[in-house]
Amino acid sequence: MYPANFDYQKAASVDAALQAMADNPDLKVIAGGHSLLPAMKLRLAQPPALLDIFNLEELKGIKEDGDFYVVGAMTTHADVLRSQLPLFPEVAGWVGDPMVRNRGTIGGSLAHADPSADYPAAALATGAEFVIRGMGGERTVGADEMFLGMFESAVQHGELLTHIRIPRGISASVYEKYRHPASHYAIVGVAMARHADGQIRAAYTGAAEKAARLPKLEERLNAGQDAGTGLVEGADMLGDRFASAEFRAHLVDVLSDRAAKRLG
Amino acid sequence: MTGNESRTDKYFGQALKRKEDPRFITGTGNYTDDIVLPGMLHAAMVRSPYPHAKIGGINKESVTGMPGVVAVLTGQDIADAGIGSIPVGWLLPELKTPAHPAIALTEANHVGDIVAVVVAENRALAEDAASMLEVDYEPLPSVAFAGAAIAEGAPVVHDDVPGNVAFNWEIGDATAVQEGFNAAYKTVKLKLTNQRLIPNAIEPRASLAQFTPASGEYLLYTTSQNPHIHRLILAAFVMNIPEHKLRVISPDVGGGFGSKIFQYQEEVIMLLAARLMGRPVKWTARRSEAFVSDMQGRDHETETEMAVDKDGKMLAFRVNTLANLGAYQTLFAPAVPTYLYGTLCNGVYKLPAVHVKVQGVMTNTVPVDAYRGAGRPEATYAIERTVDAMAHALGEDPAEFRRKNFIQPEDFPYQTPVALVYDSGNYEPALDMALGMMKYPELRAEQERMKGSNKILGVSVISYVEACGLAPSALVGQLGAQAGQWESSLVRVYPTGKVELFTGSHSHGQGHETAFPQIAADELQIPIEDIDLVHGDTGRMPYGWGTYGSRSAAVGGSALKVALQKITAKAKKIAAHLLEASEEDVEHENGVFRIKGAPDQSKTFFDVALMAHLAHSLPDGMEPGLEATAFYDPKNFVYPFGTHMAVVEIDTDTGKVDLRNYGCVDDCGPLINPLIVEGQVHGGIAQGAGQALWEEGAYDEEGNLLAASYMEYTMPRADDLPMYQIDHTVTPSPHNPLGVKGIGESGTIASSAAVANAVLDALWHECGIEHLDMPYTAEKVWKAIRDSRAGMGQAADD
């Protein structure tokens, strides 16, 4: 497990990091390293230079700001797990193991947009917002616009995800996960949250190219019906040796039903 | 537990904590990769990315100019150095063995086959250069599965193995079996796949070689279960080194499970590189290399058939197996699917006739050899799966069907129709104990209650016997082994009464450093703290054959016992001399030698040890010193047995199988250290359950390994497994001085069958499914349930 040679530097601030990236397009941001380093060790990724943002204090911790919690992108899974956030602590408990959770970050995971990561479902169900900064300034992207495809988020080359804004009015939430037996990533994860207006939002991850909302499920639940089946009918599912597309679609139904029952 | 209590020993039978553990759990062990020699270079392997390819040009210059790169070695360098093919250690009649060069010369035959080696100043440089070396491959047609490899027109792996068939082997009386089937009241037939497994010892393989030109001596540190076997093969067959000039040290080794028995390519390469470079050279496998270069396990395609009479008594058992050997045959490869498998297909039953036919097939996959249990888990799975199918067909309870077919206590020693003579056994007590411990009737009632819901229960009861303690040398010699299978021990007593034990057995997780001194402390009647075990170094130990096939206690322990008896016999003579008594009047009790009837007249072990070395006053003609060596060749295998029970809960909505309870009653004869025995059983069950539920060394049909990392290969985790309930019966082996059998593999031998049968018990009771192949992954189980329910629904609608 030896990565190819690379240079390494630590960022002094978000501004300095953005400047460094503008100066050197080869720079690759490293946060907790728990997605990037495994890829480098297998030499699937061979970035010539790393820019480490993990220790930036301005990107750590959870604050309250009006109707939102504001979570620094470099907040570790372990800190999320111990926090007062809605839904995310339960989801963080499903991420990897204690070592992964002590090092991996919420921002790293969400920027990475791994189709089998857990948080994207939570972000969609809570209606989180993403604060993204580049040399040109800051923009905020809604959850529904964040996950664009496999390993593709709205965070562009040269930009940093700095904060995640999560609504505070959520009264109940659940996450149901069917783990990949080997990797323990999500084969399917279904997240559900009841918002301040009483409406339920639901989303799934793991089963398709990217995490997505479950409109049919939301409609049924908000109409007081059962979750039912056929929730992702017609959608393109992933399929592999461990779970075919058909099985994944079935699991979305099963987990949605279980989540709905737990949510009450 | 029954039986062990009758022993009066002080240490034998005690659950002492393992002496070796403090160094392992505080990170102060000394593994091959920890060893650093002055001037050491590092090697990285260039491995074939193709299952089968002609090796065209290798452009050494593509990396030799890189800073820090010292050399590139290819198959040509191996050939030029006159290095021989790595030999097979067990020959069968008409076995076809393709050449196995240390570095492939003309053809790579599996993904991971070594095509070149880069030697550099450090590991990172070696890895970088290895990733950049230019190799021209011309991919050739390839084949991964045994069934496909013997089909007409299949790609040929080696030209000198036509049709890819390396051997055809059979055992038992085919005619007698046919007669059994002709007379049958009922027969069942199953098609079983015993999937490919990847061993995954926690310490990856490593080796480090040094050559001293002045003396012509080689030193090899390597991750080996049997350093003398490595020395013998390397010296005599591969490298042409005088055997006494090669010292092989196998220091702390982090697990083997069989995968560290074999002579590998890398050890040959390190020795050659060290000689050519004039500097020590080290290689340590990356985990991803381990996946494509550690010898793998199992991989059988099998058909079984059983016949019973109208009373449900077994008449005959027939087995037909295709064994996938992979791309080369390594040390024990031909023996594992034959003598270690076919001979065990009798199980614990009074079977009048058994016939087993095996075809060994070469494919473009990583070679298959002994993996924990080696042949016996395959045999247990074949027979126990079939026994359950028969119990279902007869409508009998699987426990009772087994019971009525058991070999009875008075039948031992028992000659089976497939060559083995079981030494001792008493199968019913283990069965009854297990049924009681697990509350079998309550489980069956619970199963009834859960029927039809979305959580269903499965319960299994399997009984196994295995043959271990390899082995009587003359017997295995007749069967094709190219080695002896005795074991040696040296006991060296120092003037201060402290003792070192030397054994040819090797501990790589088995706890020998604790268990062997337990045996010695009782025989010598001295504190266990005064005794240490030395192993794993051909420069220090007497000759020995190492550890595999659960042989350490039964064979190595017996050798130790005999050596210890020589020590105490001599010590007693010296004590008698010092006490001025005749030897017959001296007894060895409570740690002293004393005159019978005059207990105050005594000499301690220390007194005797000191005098043996001072030699100021010894019996007439006695040699000084207190040291003894014994070579012990066992009279037979030993035959541990027992009953294992698994309880699974299946979520019918998702197909997920949860191993809820597991209980077993094993009989390995007297327990030297129950804690160690328990540890062996725990690990063994995890490995067998791993096969039943999760592990699968999946290849595509061309031979690309699909499960090449822990992202794709499901290792069992602690939270996947329940707390086990473990107990024992004790039926000593009648033919070794300790009465011990073996326990290193029993857990694995029994548990894949136990867990598989539990899953199928659930599926049979719920929806009449007779068989599914391991591993029972969620989707497979979910689909089976859905399809059979749909079938039933349709049947009801019609």
Ligand SMILES: Cc1cc2nc3c(=O)[nH]c(=O)nc-3n(C[C@H](O)[C@H](O)[C@H](O)COP(=O)(O)OP(=O)(O)OC[C@H]3O[C@@H](n4cnc5c(N)ncnc54)[C@H](O)[C@@H]3O)c2cc1C
């Ligand atoms: C053994 C193991 C098990 C795991 N199991 C799970 C699991 O069950 N579920 C799960 O969801 N995840 C799992 N993970 C992944 C883990 O959650 C990672 O920590 C996470 O996906 C990435 O976060 P990181 O901080 O480690 O990011 P890094 O690995 O450092 O970075 C990931 C990518 O995001 C980019 N990046 C990071 N931060 C930013 C930023 N602020 N702005 C812009 N780009 C950025 C990096 O350049 C890189 O491309 C597992 C990982 C391991 C090693």
